[in-house]
Every structure is written in structure tokens, then in C-alpha cells.
Amino acid sequence: MREIVRILEGDRARLTREWDEARSLNYELTALHYYAVNDPKNMPKFVPSTEKAKSDPARVAEVANIRARGNLIREALRAKARKK
Numbered sequence: 001m002r003e004i005v006r007i008l009e010g011d012r013a014r015l016t017r018e019w020d021e022a023r024s025l026n027y028e029l030t031a032l033h034y035y036a037v038n039d040p041k042n043m044p045k046f047v048p049s050t051e052k053a054k055s056d057p058a059r060v061a062e063v064a065n066i067r068a069r070g071n072l073i074r075e076a077l078r079a080k081a082r083k084k
Contacts, residue, residue: 003066003073010063 035043
């Protein structure tokens with residue numbers, strides 16, 4: 001049961017992160033559009049992001065293990081249900 005809860009929490013965190021990234025992108029696009037339309041001479045220069053994804057490799061491995069374990073349990077339950 002704990003595995004399922006962790007999988008769901010990880011999925012919710014991923015969706016929240018994707019939502020925040022989309023909101024951030026929309027905000028940046030709005031600011032760039034404002035400069036492009038109203039004041040193109042003062043439009044900020046593009047600066048590439050130097051930060052890489054801040055995902056902890058140990059945490060990523062743990063989530064992968066939990067998902068794999070959940071898949072194995074699901075398949076075992078399906079096989080058991082087929083035998084009945």
C-alpha cells in the first residue's frame with residue numbers, strides 16, 4: 001500500500017512541476033511579447049539556462065524501483081485472478 005501512495009505522490013509532484021514550468025514559460029512569453037510590441041529596443045537578451053534539472057539521482061532510482069515493484073505486484077495479482 002505504501003508503494004502505491006509513493007507512486008501517486010511522485011506522480012502528483014511531477015504534474016505540479018510540469019504545471020509550474022508551463023506557467024513560468026507563459027509568464028516569460030508574456031513579458032517578451034510586451035517588450036516586442038511596446039519597446040523593442042529594450043527587449044532583454046536571451047540568456048540560456050545554466051541550471052540543470054535538480055533531480056536527485058537516488059530519489060529517481062527509488063521512484064523507479066517503487067514503480068517496478070508496483071508493476072510486478074499488479075501482474076502477479078492479474079495472473080492470480082486469471083487462474084481462478
